[in-house]
Amino acid sequence: MPELIEVEDPEDPRLRDYVRLRDVELRKSLEGGRGLFIAEGEKVIRRAVATGYPVRSVLTTPRWLPGLADVLGGARVYLVSDEVMAGIAGFAVHRGALASMGRVELPTVKALLTAERAGGARDVAEGSGHGAFAGTPRRVLVLEDLVDHGNVGAIFRCAAALGVEAVILSPRCADPLYRRSVKVSMGAVFAVPYARMTNWHAGLDELRELGFRTLALTPDQTATPIDEAVMGPRVALLLGSEGDGLSSRWLREADEAVRIPMSPQAMSLGVDSLNVVAAAAIACHGLMRGAPAGG
Amino acid sequence: MPELIEVEDPEDPRLRDYVRLRDVELRKSLEGGRGLFIAEGEKVIRRAVATGYPVRSVLTTPRWLPGLADVLGGARVYLVSDEVMAGIAGFAVHRGALASMGRVELPTVKALLTAERAGGARDVAEGSGHGAFAGTPRRVLVLEDLVDHGNVGAIFRCAAALGVEAVILSPRCADPLYRRSVKVSMGAVFAVPYARMTNWHAGLDELRELGFRTLALTPDQTATPIDEAVMGPRVALLLGSEGDGLSSRWLREADEAVRIPMSPQAMSLGVDSLNVVAAAAIACHGLMRGAPAGG
Numbered sequence: 096m097p098e099l100i101e102v103e104d105p106e107d108p109r110l111r112d113y114v115r116l117r118d119v120e121l122r123k124s125l126e127g128g129r130g131l132f133i134a135e136g137e138k139v140i141r142r143a144v145a146t147g148y149p150v151r152s153v154l155t156t157p158r159w160l161p162g163l164a165d166v167l168g169g170a171r172v173y174l175v176s177d178e179v180m181a182g183i184a185g186f187a188v189h190r191g192a193l194a195s196m197g198r199v200e201l202p203t204v205k206a207l208l209t210a211e212r213a214g215g216a217r218d219v220a221e222g223s224g225h226g227a228f229a230g231t232p233r234r235v236l237v238l239e240d241l242v243d244h245g246n247v248g249a250i251f252r253c254a255a256a257l258g259v260e261a262v263i264l265s266p267r268c269a270d271p272l273y274r275r276s277v278k279v280s281m282g283a284v285f286a287v288p289y290a291r292m293t294n295w296h297a298g299l300d301e302l303r304e305l306g307f308r309t310l311a312l313t314p315d316q317t318a319t320p321i322d323e324a325v326m327g328p329r330v331a332l333l334l335g336s337e338g339d340g341l342s343s344r345w346l347r348e349a350d351e352a353v354r355i356p357m358s359p360q361a362m363s364l365g366v367d368s369l370n371v372v373a374a375a376a377i378a379c380h381g382l383m384r385g386a387p388a389g390g
Numbered sequence: 391m392p393e394l395i396e397v398e399d400p401e402d403p404r405l406r407d408y409v410r411l412r413d414v415e416l417r418k419s420l421e422g423g424r425g426l427f428i429a430e431g432e433k434v435i436r437r438a439v440a441t442g443y444p445v446r447s448v449l450t451t452p453r454w455l456p457g458l459a460d461v462l463g464g465a466r467v468y469l470v471s472d473e474v475m476a477g478i479a480g481f482a483v484h485r486g487a488l489a490s491m492g493r494v495e496l497p498t499v500k501a502l503l504t505a506e507r508a509g510g511a512r513d514v515a516e517g518s519g520h521g522a523f524a525g526t527p528r529r530v531l532v533l534e535d536l537v538d539h540g541n542v543g544a545i546f547r548c549a550a551a552l553g554v555e556a557v558i559l560s561p562r563c564a565d566p567l568y569r570r571s572v573k574v575s576m577g578a579v580f581a582v583p584y585a586r587m588t589n590w591h592a593g594l595d596e597l598r599e600l601g602f603r604t605l606a607l608t609p610d611q612t613a614t615p616i617d618e619a620v621m622g623p624r625v626a627l628l629l630g631s632e633g634d635g636l637s638s639r640w641l642r643e644a645d646e647a648v649r650i651p652m653s654p655q656a657m658s659l660g661v662d663s664l665n666v667v668a669a670a671a672i673a674c675h676g677l678m679r680g681a682p683a684g685g
Binding site: 142258279283356361364365372 | 574581656663
């Protein structure tokens with residue numbers, strides 16, 4: 096049974112995980128340093144719990160409690176009025192509940208890419224009984240230094256929809272568990288396993304040692320069209336940051352530079368690239384087309 | 391020569407086009423009703439002017455004026471201090487200049503889709519001397535009731551990059567000239583010509599009469615994979631709104647329902663669709679692959 100605690104004072108220190116939502120900068124350090132993140136709404140909270148993240152506490156109103164009670168275990172639930180809820184969160188909360196979730200330790204890149212998925216904890220938690228993603232990952236994305244949380248979330252959604260089996264983040268890439276990432280991903284950040292590199296310099300070497308062919312996505316129209324790239328059994332597609340694209344180091348070290356073919360007229364229209372989510376979507380679609388039928 | 395007017399009082403009524411930037415709701419009615427839109431930054435202002443939109447006035451600071459002077463003709467330029475600029479716009483203006491632009495009358499759908507493009511005013515203005523998009527449009531997008539201005543902008547960017555020659559908006563679709571649309575499109579809203587349907591009910595009939603095969607994009611995984619769809623010489627791809635997708639009427643009336651193939655595992659991961667920008671990107675890529683080589 097959840098532990099229900101009625102709170103009337105929006106300044107109550109027990110609500111500090113939520114009150115600080117208003118301060119974006121503070122929020123970043125909190126989410127990083129203290130190891131929490133915020134899940135919003137029943138559906139996302141359920142998925143976060145199912146993925147194995149522990150609930151620190153929940154903030155909701157009496158109206159929304161019944162729909163959540165079964166998933167909360169013994170978590171503390173702070174019950175507030177609609178007015179206090181809106182005041183605390185600093186915005187209108189349409190989804191009725193916020194949960195402060197504890198982070199769990201991420202796997203290493205090696206552990207992520209050598210883990211057998213079928214029958215693993217995540218598959219069981221997600222109710223996937225038909226051996227989805229049997230074997231170790233064969234199609235992965237590597238995100239280098241993306242700064243926009245919405246973009247990271249949208250790319251996770253593409254990954255989940257289009258059969259990418261794992262995501263690897265560069266050391267400085269934006270956080271998939273930041274509130275906006277979670278929201279834009281529609282919960283896909285809980286569906287696609289991910290790891291964060293600890294060493295950017297040696298990052299591609301490690302992928303290669305693990306058997307991955309690395310494809311660097313670039314707007315450079317002299318690169319290989321992605322639908323013609325050599326795929327092989329294990330492919331890691333590298334996506335660069337919003338402004339500058341991939342670093343020159345990764346572009347140089349990758350096994351092959353690949354591009355999304357643009358219209359011959361695009362340059363004369365003043366458009367020389369796609370945004371990173373559009374590029375990721377087309378690239379994931381291309382990876383799926385090139386995926387081997389068997390493990 | 392631009393007419394330079396120094397303004398010190400942020401409440402000066404001559405600045406009202408800019409002051410009201412702060413009020414999103416008012417802004418919507420202003421942009422619709424009074425027929426103006428705001429272009430931000432030198433590059434975007436240049437492209438808007440090149441496309442033929444008249445400059446009502448410009449708001450900038452002395453530092454940014456020299457880079458713009460040549461493009462402004464005889465427009466009124468309100469020169470303010472950095473402090474007044476930041477105060478008026480209600481946000482930090484990193485790009486140094488805002489222009490209040492007059493709208494021009496949009497073409498009808500029929501005029502848009504029967505216009506010969508090569509050598510037209512837009513091609514000349516954009517400096518495209520190599521007959522880009524010769525003939526009438528053969529690949530077009532139709533956006534039904536999208537509500538998010540950022541999504542509309544991102545889809546225009548995809549269209550420009552991937553060879554879509556025109557965009558048609560449903561009567562209720564969000565405005566491509568809204569500030570966020572322009573920004574996210576990187577100016578592509580000035581590069582891809584568009585029209586707005588006046589009659590949603592008869593919209594697809596009109597496209598058909600103009601020789602277009604209509605393809606309705608749906609997440610329904612029983613539809614035809616887009617790469618296998620029958621394209622033909624003229625194709626209009628229909629994209630639905632963020633929440634609900636295409637209306638049942640348009641889905642029913644379209645010549646063929648098409649889908650983006652999703653991973654067999656996506657449903658078990660709780661992901662049953664792509665966001666509309668990702669879907670549009672893959673679909674535009676598919677249209678380009680299926681485009682006929684000649685006019």
